[in-house]
Amino acid sequence: MVSIIWFRQDLRLSDNPALHAAVARMKSCGGKLLAVYIDDQKWPKASVAGAASRCWLHHSLLALDHSLNGRLLVCSGDPAKILAELAEQTGADSVYWNRCYEPWQVQRDKQIKAKFKQRNIACQSFNGSLLWEPWQVLKKDQTPYKVFTPFYRRGCLSAQVPREPLPAVDLNQDQLLDISKLTRSSIDQLKLLPEHNWADDMLARWQNTAGELQIGENAAKQRLATFLNQGLAGYKQGRDFPSQSSVSRLSPHLHFGEISANQVWYAATDKVLADSGADTLQSDLDHFHSELAWREFSYYLLYHFPEIPTENFQKKFNNFQWKANEAYLLAWKKGQTGIPIIDAGMRELWQTGYMHNRVRMLVGSFLVKNLLQPWQEGASWFFDCLVDADLASNSASWQWVAGSGADAAPYFRIFNPVTQAAKFDANGEYIRRYVPEIAALPNKYLFDPSNAPDDILQQANIKLGKDYPFAIVDLKASRERALAKFKDLGSAIER
Template sequence: MQKTVVWFRKDFRLHDNPALSEAAKEGFVIPVFIWSEEDKREYAESEASSWWIYHSVATLEKQLQAHGLKLFIKYGDEFDALVEVMDEAEANAVYFNERYEPVERKKESRIKAQLESIGKKVQSFHGHLLFSPDLLNKQGEPYKVFTSFWKRCMQEDVARPRPFPVEMKGIERGIHSLALNQLRIIDEKNWHQKFDEYWKPGEHPAVEKWQQYLEDGMSFYHAKRDFISSGSSSELSPYIAAGNISVKAMWHSAKSVSEETTEASVHQSIDTFLKQLIWRDFAYHQLIHKPDIIRYPLRKQFLDFPWQGTEEQLMKWKRGQTGYPLVDAGMRELWKTGMMHNRVRMVTASFLVKHLLIPWQEGYNWFKHTLLDFDAANNATGWQWVTGCGIDAAPYFRIFNPFLQSEKFDPSGRYIRKWVPELSNLQAPYIHKPWEAPVSVLEKADIQIGVTYPLPIVDHAAARNRALDAYQQVKGT
C-alpha cells in the first residue's frame, strides 16, 4: 500500500480535503505540518492570523488523533522536512492542496521539481477555491470585470465536496515530531491573546457556526448585511481564510437550502451570499495573474498619486482616535477582536486613503497585522477597490461620508456605543457627530469634546475637496 505524506497548509480540516481524501484511498496517511523560516518572517507581519493558524493546527492535531492519526510537526525548509518524513516513514508520495499567494506558488513549484528529481511522487489539488484558477474569458485572458466573471462562474459547476475519509490508516512511530508550542508561532503574552474571548478556531466550530447561520441568519443576509449591528454577518471569514471550512461544501449546502424553500427572501439572500464567495475567487484570480497587487496599484497612474497624510494621522487611524465615531469604532473593534464588519471596513479604508490621503499600502499592512481573516488576495483587492486603483474598482471620486454611513447603517449608534465607550451615554442623532451636540447634552453624557473624545482630525468637506483635487492630478496620466 502507498504511504503518502499529506502536507497541511491553510487547509486545516478533514472534510472536503482533496489531498487527504486521495491519500486515504490509496493507503497510509502521514499528516505533516511544517513551520519554516519563511513562515516565521511572513507571520511576524500578520500576528492576528498567526494566532488563528496556531489554534487551527492544535485542533487539527486533536481531530487526527481521534481518527487514529498523528500529526507530525516539523520546523525548517519544507523540502528538507518532507524528505526527512518520507525517509523516516519509507513513504514515496507527497500530496498537498495548492495555495495561490505569489511566494507560495513559487515554493510549490520548487518543491515539486525537487521531489520529482529524487524520484518521489508529488500531486497537488485545488481545494482552496470554488473554481479552477485557470478560468479565462473568451480572449483567453483573465477577467477584469467582476460582473463578467460572476456570470461566467454561474455557468460553471462547482465540484462536489469530497466525502469525509471515514477510515484512515496512519503511522504512529519512527517519525520525529516537535510539539506545536516548540514552533513559537505565537507569543503567549502578546496583544492578540484577548481573541480567546471571542473566537474558537478549528473545523468543528466552523461547521457548527455555518449550520447555525444557515438556519438562523442567512434569510436576513440580503436585506440586512450592511446594517452593522443586525447580526446578519456570518463571521465565517477567519475559518474560510484558514481552511477550517470548505467553500465548496458551503456552496452546495447553501444551494440545498435554496432548493428546499419557496421563500423569495431566502433565495435572494443565498444568491447574494454566494456572490460574495465568487468575489473571493475573483480576488484570487487577480492575485494569480497580477501578483504585484499586494504592493502596487493596477492602475499605474496611481504610482504618482500625491499622498499627503502624516505618520501622526496614521497612528490616530490605527488607534481609533480620528474624531469620526464610526471610523473609531471600527478600528477599535479590529484591535480588540481581530475582525470588523465589511461595511465598516469600506468606510475606514476610504477614510484613510481619501480623507487622510495616506497610501493604501499602509492600510493593507495594518489589516495584515490585525485581521484574523487576513487573506492576501481579498485584502489587496479590497484596498485597491476602495482606493480606485485596481481592476473593476470603485471610482476614486466615490468618497464615503462616515457620518451619513453611521446614520444609515448604525442609526441608533449601538455599534459606536459598544466600541467607543466614552460616547456610550450619548444618544442618536448626536452620537454620529458628537461635537454638534448641545453643551447640556454633552455635560449630561459626561463628554468633553477635545478632552474625553477628540475633535475630527480633518474636516469632511475640506478633506473631500482635497482628495478630488489630488485625483485630478493623476486622472489623465
C-alpha cells in the same frame, strides 16, 4: 508504503481532495498515512501574518491534531528540505497537498514537485480552496478578467459547476503513522501565540455561550449552520448593518481551510432548496454566492497579477501624491480619529481580530481619501491585526477602496462616515459597544460629537479633547481635497 499528506491552508478532514487521494493511495497499498504541517520559515517577511492570525492558527492546529488522534507531525523550517527528509526516513512513495495561490507558494511548490519527480516519488496537488481555478476562467482572447461582474457572470457561472463537497475521510489511529520517532516540533514550540495576554481578550470574542473556543473544523461547521439558520434570510440588506447577525463571519474559517468554499456554497444552496426556494431567500442566496465569488476574484487577481499586494493595479496611481502623516495614521490605528464609526471599527479590529464588512469599507475610504494615506499602510495594518489575514482578499479589497485596483470604486466614491453611521447604525448599538466613552450622547449627536452643542456634551459628561478626541479632519474639506487630487489622475479605470 507511506503516503504523506501535507496540510497547509486546509486544516480539515472533510472535503479535502488531497487527503482523500492520500487515503485512497494508503488503503490501496495497505500502508500508512503521515500527516504533516510545516511552519514555513522561508516565506518572504512581508507575507508573515500578524499576531491575531497566528494565534488563530495555533488553535486550528490543535483542533486538527485532535481530529488526527494526536498524530499530526508539526515541523518548522524549509518545506522542501523537511519533506525530502521525511520521505527518506519513512520510505514514503507519494506526497499530496492542496494548492495555495500566493506567488511564492506557487513557485515553491513547483520546485518541490520537480525534486520529487527526480526521485520517482509521486507528487500530486489539488484544488481544495477555490470554486474555480484561476486559469480556468478567462476571456475569449484568453486573457484574465479585470472587472468582477463579467468575471463572475460570464466567466465563473459559464464554466464548469463547482465540484460537490467530498465526505470526511474514514481514518483510524492504526492507519496514521506513529510519529514518536520522527524529529518534530510541538504546536507550542512554533510560538504562534503572543507573549502578552492581549490574545486572551481577543479569543474571548470567539467563544460560544459555554465558553468554548470556536476555532477548528467543527466550529466552522457550526458557524456555517448558525449563519444559514439565522443570517441568510435577509442577508442582502442585513449584511450592511454591523449590529446585526446577518454576516457569516466565516472568513477566518475559510482562510485556514477549516471549511471549504464548496461546502459553504452548496450548504447555502441546499438551505434555500429546503425552504422551497422562496424568492426573497433566493435573492439572499444569489448575493451570498456573489460574495463568495468576490473572494474567488481576489485569488484570481493575485494569481494573474502577483504584484497587487504592494503595487498599484492601475499604474496611473503611481503618480498619486499621498500625504504621509504619522499622527493621522496612528490615530486611525488606535481608533482615536474623533469619527465614531471609524473608531468603532478600528477598535473592533484590535479587540476581536475582525471587522464588519461595511465598516471595513468606511475605515478604508476614510484612511485613503479623507486622510490621504497610502492604501498600503491600511493593508499592512489589517494584515497584522485580522484573524483572517488573507493576502488575496486583503490586497484586492484595499485596492478597490483606494480606486487603484481592478474594477475599483470610482475616485468620487468617498463614503461619509457620519451619514453612513446614521444609516447603518441608526440606534448606535455598534458605536456604543466599541466607543463606550460617548455612549451617553443622544443618537442625534452620537455619530458626530465634534458638532454636538456644549450643553449636550455637558449632559453626557463628555469633554472633547479629553474624554474623546475632536475629529482630526473636517469631512467636507477633506472630501473636496481628495476629489481634486483624485480627479487629476485623469483617465478612466482600465476595463
